[in-house]
Amino acid sequence: MTESVPQPSSTAPRGKRWPYLIPLAALLALGGVFAKRLFDVENGVEISAIPTVLLNTPAPAFDLPPLPGSDQGLKSDELKGQVYLVNFWGSWCPTCVYEHPVLMQIAKDGEVPLYGIDWRDTPEKGLAFLSQRGNPFTRIGQDPHSKAAIGFGVALAPESFIVDKKGIIRYKQPGPITAAAWRDDILPKIKALQAEP
Amino acid sequence: MKRLILALALLCALPANFLFCAVPAWAVEPDEMLRDPALEARAREVSKGLRCVICQNETIDESHAEIAHDMRILVRERVTAGDSNQQILDYMHSRYGDYVLLQPRFTTATFILWLAPLVILMLGGLAVASRLKRGGHEVAPLTPEEEAALASFNDSGDKAP
Structure with a gap:
């Protein structure tokens, strides 16, 4: 950029900048969830198992x-x-x-x-x-x-x-x-x- | 537009193209079906709300897994015995939990799932509303110097190749 090119003169007040960080924060949070799952798998936590809702309920009749x-x-x-x-x-x-x-x-x-x-x-x-x-x-x-x-x-x-x-x-x-x-x-x-x- | 619809319809009609169109698929075998069409229809409806417990994202109506077959039979037994659709879904839910319902219930564990779209929509609406209230982005008109600079660019003789 040379001197001869004038900068835009409209110095409209810029909005708050922090909202631009929201996507980044969301991405980091998602990464955190994935990382936890990965470590769960490494630590042998069974993630495919359907949690039983039957604990502490009467066994079914058969x-x-x-x-x-x-x-x-x-x-x-x-x-x-x-x-x-x-x-x-x-x-x-x-x-x-x-x-x-x-x-x-x-x-x-x-x-x-x-x-x-x-x-x-x-x-x-x-x-x-x-x-x-x-x-x-x-x-x-x-x-x-x-x-x-x-x-x-x-x-x-x-x-x-x-x-x-x-x-x-x-x-x-x-x-x-x-x-x-x-x-x-x-x-x-x-x-x-x-x-x- | 009409032609487009016609073309799509013809595409679907070609058997070789069945993969591209939503063709209803089910796994119900003829020997499983109930004689009474009304009861069978109810059994189908209930089955479509139940998720096969070993195949991640298929209804028991679509799944060829053996456990899905047995669950379909159980649904039909219950329908025949006079249970309401809700009672059958409740029974399966009491055995397998939220996993088995393709339409999860509104509970403390699932409220985020249900409310998230609404919340996101509201946040988006608020963002749009606040922007409209501010009157949008007003751009100041060009100053005489800027006009001159712009004119000099246009006259500089640079031609696009």
């Missing part, structure tokens, strides 16, 4: 037929008065294979009755799964049409719930029970609930 070879199915009325762990599984579910050794260990420890709900499976495949890998379940019910699964708000297998003596859902494990989750979270919770009147 009455499920047994697998062939057993005469005891799974009926919610018959399970009251004790703390129990209920596990949704299926022979079609790879993560259930991964979880299975932990369930076997839980059965061996014998601290809590472990009820299995064979979800969206055929009895043959369910039985084959158990005969191949061992049967950790105290009792099993078949849920081929997701009646109990929808009642428990289950979206994916495996999922497990702790139900207390009054039939109230007190804990949900989305995904497989790992040895660490059993030792650090689930077993202590069960012990505490068993101590309740």
